[in-house]
Amino acid sequence: MTLSRLISWGLLGLLVLTWLPSDSRAQGGAAAPAGPQCSCKAQDKLDLEERIKKLVEADKEYDNLIKHWQQQPKTKLNESLRKAEQGKVNSAMGKINTPGATRYSGNLGGTEADCSSWISKEVPPCMRPAIEDHEKAHQARCTKNTTPGKLGFWVDLFTKGSTDWRSGQTILEYLQEEKADHQAEIAKYKAELAKMQQHCPQYTQLDRSEKYDLDQALAQRERLDQAEKRLEEYGESLS
Numbered sequence: 001m002t003l004s005r006l007i008s009w010g011l012l013g014l015l016v017l018t019w020l021p022s023d024s025r026a027q028g029g030a031a032a033p034a035g036p037q038c039s040c041k042a043q044d045k046l047d048l049e050e051r052i053k054k055l056v057e058a059d060k061e062y063d064n065l066i067k068h069w070q071q072q073p074k075t076k077l078n079e080s081l082r083k084a085e086q087g088k089v090n091s092a093m094g095k096i097n098t099p100g101a102t103r104y105s106g107n108l109g110g111t112e113a114d115c116s117s118w119i120s121k122e123v124p125p126c127m128r129p130a131i132e133d134h135e136k137a138h139q140a141r142c143t144k145n146t147t148p149g150k151l152g153f154w155v156d157l158f159t160k161g162s163t164d165w166r167s168g169q170t171i172l173e174y175l176q177e178e179k180a181d182h183q184a185e186i187a188k189y190k191a192e193l194a195k196m197q198q199h200c201p202q203y204t205q206l207d208r209s210e211k212y213d214l215d216q217a218l219a220q221r222e223r224l225d226q227a228e229k230r231l232e233e234y235g236e237s238l239s
């Protein structure tokens, strides 16, 4: 065997050796890659968990209020009554104060008397679909209870004495609907957290009991991932 043949066989052997581990690595698929499913980050996880806790507190307060208003089931809703009852719910939610969770300056969303709804700019993309659905539920009830068309405003004013879709409701109906909306919201956040647990381990395995700066930890992790990727690319370039 000539020296050149030995070298080419040797090279072929090397090629096979470098291919094998990379193939088995590709098939192994040890960790699920961070795909587009990971739209919610570590801060979002903390915020979603805090929001769920707040909504659970709110629901306890709704239960108290529902019990109270069941004694006067025919009392109609009006704006000052709504604000007073909602104020009690808000202070129940205010008891939950997770360190590091995002504080919002006001309501996350709302639906106006003309059925238009808004979402606060402070709501992060991860939380937005659940808040949007909550307001859509109000919008659907608003549209159902409002006379359509240009004259609708006047028709409602003269026939019902108000143009606010909520005024036709009893306080009891309002509280029951709000509670149902909250429960739908909680279910969405739980589904989002379960999705994170499954697809985004890099955002769910950090130990929050230690006083980590989460962003720092994630940035470091990303740098390591990048370095690992560069090493892999370098390795592949050899074959």
Ligand SMILES: [Zn+2]
Binding pocket: 134, 138, 178, 181
């Ligand atoms: Zn609502």
